[in-house]
Amino acid sequence: MKRELLFLFVCLLVLSCSKDSETEVYVPVLIQVEWPENFPEMAYNLDNNPLTEAGFELGKDLFYEGKLSSNGAIACAFCHEQAYAFTHHGHNLSHGVNGGVGFRNAQPIQNMAYQTSFMWNGSASHLDLQPIIPITSEIEMGETLSNIIQKLSADSEYQEKFERAFEDGEVSTENMLKALSQFMVMMVSSNSKYDKYVRQEDNVILSTIELDGLNTFQQKCTSCHATDLFTDQTFRNNGLPVNPLLNDTGRYEILEDPNDLYKFKVPSLRNVAVSGPYMHDGRFATLEVVLDFYDAGAVDNGNVDPSLLRGDNTYGITLNDYEKESVIAFLKTLTDNEFLEDERFAEY
């Protein structure tokens, strides 16, 4: 804090002495990230990367920047479109540079600051370092960190943006990743109809069928889709039949622990109505198919989550037609149009 004050002092000195203010200087304008009262505590440590206006704006530019990929065309936003809660609409698996096709469905980018791990198998445990995975993946963005820095350093606009955003002003990987994190940390979705209902704002009430759905959801779904993030952030095997073409072992990849076979991170259900297709491989196009699967489609692949075991020794969650209909009505109340249309996160 002292250092920051000193620096502000120095900046002020410089500003007051200089007449030609053509070169940009670092003048940190701190911004606040939302902590909605119905959310758990933030996992991201802001002390290491304080959010500033210029840092956020740089992060946004980088998020929409094709230069982060080897062919100049695949920005982060290519697979993460705002209108679909930053997922890749219409793609069960995403494609990247050189016609590469990935193995998993692009996940939404929202409420990242509250997540303790990232990716379907939790292969990233720090938000700052997560972008390295898609950037360096040959089938996604196919680029190297040092090459990106070279490209950005040669761009006078980016030089200025980095100078504005960071104290050392350098176009570096550290600052690039920090800026991306600042952008993502700010992406909080917490103003759905459901949120306003639980926070008792604007006299919002849920309809009968939505309330019935919420009730069923609380009885049958919240042991995994817990808290108002709608995930307990654990890894679980939900009994999906294994697709032999992909043979995706999920979290097993990480520690090669047989107990982790076919486990994937429990996804948040915020904006779920707009972020299909569903499951780690995007095999289900609609929420109806998802609930039909839980009711009658799960198979014993050897490691299914015990919470899904039913009295008749099959796996799944028994749901009648009305329960399915009402749960879907409830899930639609998690759509947050303010977030999906928030201009702060929009490319244009």
Place this chain on the structure above:
Amino acid sequence: MKLLKYTFAFLACAAITSCSSDDDNNNSEDLTGQTGEVTLKFDNGVGDQDFIFGTNYNKSNDESFQLETLKYIISNVAFTDSEGNTFMYPTEDNVFIVDETDGNNAGEIYITLNNVDAADYVSVSFGVGIDQDRFALGADGQGDFLDEASDEGMMWSWASGYKFIRLDGTFSTNTLTDEPLNVHMGSVGTSLDNYREVTLAFPNTVLVRDDASPEVHIKADIAKVFDGSTTANFVDGYDQVHTDVNETPIIADNINTMFSVHHVHND
């Protein structure tokens, strides 16, 4: 403009430093304010042989291996002096990749440490890999190391984490010939911690002074990766070591036994 900014920053710092009185008592008066340079020379070998790319080396269980890549990450270098005080090299600069291809003709890879406090040092300690505290910083304070590690192939592209050691080559057994050998051991986030630290006593005191730049010759016996505190055989799956929860701690523990200080030069 930028220059001006730095000038003012410097002046501001100078003003503050000159105002503060540092009358702290220091027993070793002679050394106050003195710093020196220490060079750690890493020298990879296999048993009593020097390590050479493409050379076939025997190990236990009638197995052998030869390598085309040999790199590891060293971090958190600290020296302890004869009075028990520890000098920790500044965290932001305290991480290095020892890459055999960077070696001189004698196969020695230099890590040069500047501005080490002058003292009579009796031991050095360092870690292999990236510790949880450093990893938890995310991008903060990593500077160019992320690029360097990524360019050197010391980061995974499928997970966010560092490979602490990277051995690529082939192995042979009684029944197999020249099968792929890849040891890419590291930590994965917070779920698997394979960071280990080693402390090595110096055979004679390392004297760091303004005008003395000692060199520490550290031998690394690569044979210990497989024949260290635990024997790791290729036929049992140690030909492909990545993030396996059972295999990787064994390799990490083995690596921790491979370093020794051969000699030091005080000049």
